[in-house]
Amino acid sequence: MEYKVLSNGVKMPQLGYGVYQVTKEECERCVLDALKAGYRLIDTAQSYFNEEEVGSAIKKSGIPREEIFLTTKVWIEHYGYEACKASIEESMRKLQTDYLDLLLLHQPFADYYGAWRALEEYYEAGKIRAIGISNFYPDRMIDIATFAHIKPMINQVEIHPYHQQEESKTWHDKYGIQMEVWAPFGEGRDDMFTDATLS
Numbered sequence: 048m049e050y051k052v053l054s055n056g057v058k059m060p061q062l063g064y065g066v067y068q069v070t071k072e073e074c075e076r077c078v079l080d081a082l083k084a085g086y087r088l089i090d091t092a093q094s095y096f097n098e099e100e101v102g103s104a105i106k107k108s109g110i111p112r113e114e115i116f117l118t119t120k121v122w123i124e125h126y127g128y129e130a131c132k133a134s135i136e137e138s139m140r141k142l143q144t145d146y147l148d149l150l151l152l153h154q155p156f157a158d159y160y161g162a163w164r165a166l167e168e169y170y171e172a173g174k175i176r177a178i179g180i181s182n183f184y185p186d187r188m189i190d191i192a193t194f195a196h197i198k199p200m201i202n203q204v205e206i207h208p209y210h211q212q213e214e215s216k217t218w219h220d221k222y223g224i225q226m227e228v229w230a231p232f233g234e235g236r237d238d239m240f241t242d243a244t245l246s
């Protein structure tokens with residue numbers, strides 16, 4: 048497995064398995080299969096409604112917790128300082144863990160400033176190893192990177208051959224924020240797998 052080292056020194060597997068649109072019924076089996084196949088980064092979110100199944104798969108796998116890099120994301124309706132803190136506790140309970148490797152704010156809407164303060168607090172208490180954002184365009188990313196107490200370590204955004212975000216990457220490099228890709232296969236759309244230019 049290859050790794051990326053984040054700005055705070057945390058090592059993160061470069062390849063991961065995401066469970067967006069994986070149903071509750073299938074999720075535990077899918078995550079167990081992914082772990083058996085060698086994946087060590089699992090990416091879920093409060094809004095995927097499958098954190099409990101991810102947690103039980105990790106438990107059942109028998110793989111030591113510290114060998115797995117576990118990500119979840121706070122959904123917009125849990126933004127604001129107090130609501131975000133309560134949702135982090137709920138996510139950790141569902142995931143059957145007392146710490147998270149990476150916690151992201153899922154979208155740059157509503158009171159994400161208050162939510163970010165909650166992430167900072169958990170990070171400083173050692174309960175989250177890395178904190179970040181998701182779907183923040185460069186202007187929002189620069190805003191939080193400049194004015195927050197702790198700069199995000201990650202911005203998880205859509206990147207694939209049809210949406211390369213080169214200019215955005217130059218801004219992230221400038222601020223030392225690692226871009227993490229979602230939909231690397233363009234969600235299977237636009238005939239990416241039969242595109243003559245790509246094959």
Ligand SMILES: NC(=O)c1ccc[n+]([C@@H]2O[C@H](COP(=O)([O-])OP(=O)(O)OC[C@H]3O[C@@H](n4cnc5c(N)ncnc54)[C@H](OP(=O)(O)O)[C@@H]3O)[C@@H](O)[C@H]2O)c1
Nearest residue numbers: 065066067090091181182203229230231232233234235240
């Ligand atoms: N932060 C965010 O807002 C956000 C948003 C979206 C996703 N994510 C994260 O990123 C993860 C990955 O993104 P994603 O699942 O949306 O998109 P993706 O990985 O780009 O695409 C998955 C799709 O690609 C298809 N596919 C894969 N290999 C293929 C092949 N060889 N031939 C044809 N089709 C193929 C799959 O089809 P089959 O289903 O038929 O296998 C599946 O539908 C998610 O699970 C989630 O964890 C985050």
